Amino acid sequence: MLATQPAFGRRVRALRLRAGMSQAALAGPELSASYVSLIESGKREPSPEVATALAERLGVTPESLQSEHTDVPEHGAEGKDTSNGSTGADERIGLMELLLRARREEEEGTSDMAAELLTSILDKDGRSSHRDVLWEVRWSLARIHESSGRVDESRLLLWRLLDDDYTRSSAERLERVARHLAEFSLSNGGLVDGLRFAHLAWTLAEPRQDTAAAVRAGTVLVNACAWSGHERWGREVADALVARLSDKIPWPQRSAAYRESARLCLLTDDYPQARTWFAKALEQIDPQKDINAWAEAEYYLAIAEVLVDQDLDDQAAERVSRARPVIEVLGHTSMLVHLAVLEGHLALRRGEYDRARLMADASVAAGSWPATHEVGVNQLWTARIYRALGDTATATGVYRRAAELCEQGGAAYFCAYAWRELAELLASGSGDG
Incomplete structure (x- = not known):
């Protein structure tokens, strides 16, 4: 009996992902990863021999894959069918396990596997009642798409999160999405949207007691103000932002806040203040932990020194000579x-x-x-x-x-x-x- 597509492919894909297997691992020596992909997408109908081999590697019976009436086991412990008598708690635990597995894949550098796993959760459980978990799934997938260069997919997911009722039911979640949309827009040629979303994030974060959130949102707004020419507004936010900085704020956020505030001063011709804040930014950075931020701070401090006083040119040139090899390697x-x-x-x-x-x-x-x-x-x-x-x-x-x-x-x-x-x-x- 030949497998019935596309239900067969969906079951194979879901079981593979829940087992933490790549397509290459499931393919084994006899098949190719691309052929497994075609089977999972419903574009190829495997022979009985291939279906049996896949079932063995997945740890299930061939009949459970062949039957059109046998659904994929609900989320639960690996290798166990918990579809009968599964409780809401079981489903939630299963979703969380898959989300955590995807995040581990991302941390280990296998972003494509993480994206595939997150997509499979949305394909099968996108209408689950556990909206908080699904929200985190969509959030993680948007970030992975962006880091992998899939800009359109990331933008679509972020816009959907912005319009989601669950997002809008919480100021913290709405601020988080708005801030990321602002950062995304500023990095991808959308200065107008970047300013709009940064303002929204700051409006939501600034009144709250969460200083770290206010610093993150304020940093993005200062960046947007600098590039869009809102000098006075940006300076007000920058002054409020710098006043909030303390050792309680993680050093990457402190450094970013000083850098963006200094860059605003640089773009608006306040070179002495720019120099002071770039120097502060450099003080926060451990080059062993973030060589990119260190090189950027050295470079910007050199600009400020060049613009402040010609007597500082030699010092600026020395900074450039230190930063250049790092910037060239980073490319x-x-x-x-x-x-x-x-x-x-x-x-x-x-x-x-x-x-x-x-x-x-x-x-x-x-x-x-x-x-x-x-x-x-x-x-x-x-x-x-x-x-x-x-x-x-x-x-x-x-x-x-x-x-x-x-x-x-x-x-x-x-x-x-x-x-x-x-x-x-x-x-x-x-x-x-």
């Missing part, structure tokens, strides 16, 4: 572009014009990344290098590109800067401003 496009722009301006200050052009060319050639508003602002600073070098033609093109990207990303404040400086450049008829 983050955004940080490499940031670094090239900074080194270009440092070279200008030293009269090293060939190197300044080299760094500007590297910035332009590096391409872009999802945070469109950041790309636009970096192009604005790159255009200033070409302008200082007297290259009016190149500066004009880069200014236009900067304005377009800033407008596209919602950074109207910097878009206006780009158009104004371009107009000044063209009116002057020369590249020296």
Whole structure:
């Protein structure tokens, strides 16, 4: 008797996931993981011999897989059929076991397996009465999709969580989703949505007694304000944010709060305060635990030092030389572009014009990344290098590109800067401003 699809495939998939097996493990030496995938999706109908082999590896009888009337055992202890007399508590325990297993898979670096396991929970138990557990399943799956580059899937899950009645029944859950949507939007070219959701998260978190939640939400709002040009609002939040910081807040959150507050000052020309807060951010970081944050703080502190006083150029250059190897190893496009722009301006200050052009060319050639508003602002600073070098033609093109990207990303404040400086450049008829 041939297996009946697609019910057969669904039963195989659910049993495999509950046994903690990958498709390759279930396939064994005789089959391939891709063939198991086709069986599970209902696109292939296995022979009786293959169905028997699968049943043996899953620890069930071939008849239990073949029968159209035999459902997959309800969640419970592995290898046991608890479908008869299963209580609500049994179902909840089973769901929690699967959720914890998925999180272990994620921690161990097998994110695809974790996503597959979480998806199977939603496929089979998406209408379960245990809404709190299912909420955590959707939340975990959204995070995994985002970290794995599946941006559209993550965005869809987050929007569904935002509209979920269970989410909206709790200020804590709503703040959590809004904050993550803000972070997601800011990282993926949605500055307007990022600002809106960051404001919502701050409004929900700031009045509560949970200082750590307020710090997390405030950090995201300061970031959004900095890029969107809401200088006064952002500074008010930054001051309130920094005032809340203490040793009771985990050091990664303290460092992030100082960095974002300092970056707002940097983008709004308050260079001395930017330097002070970037230095504070650097003090919080243990490079052994977060080398990425350390390199970023060194880089930004170098920018602040360059802008505060030309006498600090040598100190800034030394910071750059320490940060550059780390940034190159990490290979983050955004940080490499940031670094090239900074080194270009440092070279200008030293009269090293060939190197300044080299760094500007590297910035332009590096391409872009999802945070469109950041790309636009970096192009604005790159255009200033070409302008200082007297290259009016190149500066004009880069200014236009900067304005377009800033407008596209919602950074109207910097878009206006780009158009104004371009107009000044063209009116002057020369590249020296």
